[in-house]
Amino acid sequence: MVLLKDLVVVGQGAPNQLRDNRISVCVCACKLDSKELIRIYPVPPGWFRKWDIFNVEVEKNPQDNRENTWKIKNSKEDWKRLYKWIYKKKEKYPKNKREELVKSIGFNVLSELIENKKSFGIIKPIIKDFELEQKNKTTTKQLTLGDVTDLDEPFTIINQKDYKFKPYITYECDGNCKCKNKVHRQSISERGCYEFMRKYPGREMELSKALYLFDKEYNIYFLIGNIYKAPQTYIIIDIFRFKKQGLIKNDNI
Numbered sequence: 001m002v003l004l005k006d007l008v009v010v011g012q013g014a015p016n017q018l019r020d021n022r023i024s025v026c027v028c029a030c031k032l033d034s035k036e037l038i039r040i041y042p043v044p045p046g047w048f049r050k051w052d053i054f055n056v057e058v059e060k061n062p063q064d065n066r067e068n069t070w071k072i073k074n075s076k077e078d079w080k081r082l083y084k085w086i087y088k089k090k091e092k093y094p095k096n097k098r099e100e101l102v103k104s105i106g107f108n109v110l111s112e113l114i115e116n117k118k119s120f121g122i123i124k125p126i127i128k129d130f131e132l133e134q135k136n137k138t139t140t141k142q143l144t145l146g147d148v149t150d151l152d153e154p155f156t157i158i159n160q161k162d163y164k165f166k167p168y169i170t171y172e173c174d175g176n177c178k179c180k181n182k183v184h185r186q187s188i189s190e191r192g193c194y195e196f197m198r199k200y201p202g203r204e205m206e207l208s209k210a211l212y213l214f215d216k217e218y219n220i221y222f223l224i225g226n227i228y229k230a231p232q233t234y235i236i237i238d239i240f241r242f243k244k245q246g247l248i249k250n251d252n253i
């Protein structure tokens with residue numbers, strides 16, 4: 001057993017159903033002292049919000065060999081009692097320090113992550129395109145959570161694969177990417193994107209605007225991570241969007 005201390009939630013995927021019918025999200029957290037990125041999976045939806053600060057007792061998942069990947073101690077037995085193993089702080093990570101934190105983790109290009117078998121990386125993208133791929137005729141709401149841990153949590157949880165659309169972004173890495181094909185097309189798993197599609201059916205294309213993808217007033221960074229079934233394949237777990245600070249005057253130019 002390992003106690004991981006001072007973690008900050010930097011990304012969270014939309015819910016997926018596990019084979020045993022549990023509904024889970026994948027949480028990516030940054031360890032504040034080492035700036036390492038860590039995957040905690042599975043976690044029931046509703047336990048974490050982005051920028052939460054927490055400690056957690058974890059153990060290795062023998063079935064998942066991806067780098068820095070942990071499961072919460074006894075998560076299966078204690079699925080509804082994770083407060084035994086999660087110690088959440090009251091305050092979230094301060095808003096005005098978030099971009100700085102992301103920058104301090106450092107940026108990568110996709111080829112480096114693949115080459116070094118990294119679980120995660122942060123990419124400075126040159127965004128080319130945003131698309132929605134239709135996966136189903138309609139969005140099927142079939143999963144309902146009876147007991148929720150947080151009142152903000154929507155009562156209906158929709159499985160990622162049951163949504164009508166799946167969003168994709170096409171981009172190039174801003175840096176010396178050595179991938180044969182410099183143009184990458186990756187799906188987005190960010191929880192917020194799926195919540196947007198759940199709340200605004202018919203307006204899914206506005207997601208690109210809600211994410212400020214093509215807005216010059218925002219700095220956009222992608223948190224990408226590899227997937228269990230194909231560790232060389234990466235998806236966009238979360239999109240950081242920070243409004244640019246005003247230019248500093250009198251900078252001696």
Ligand SMILES: [Zn+2]
Pocket residue numbers: 109110111172173177178179182184
């Ligand atoms: Zn690249």
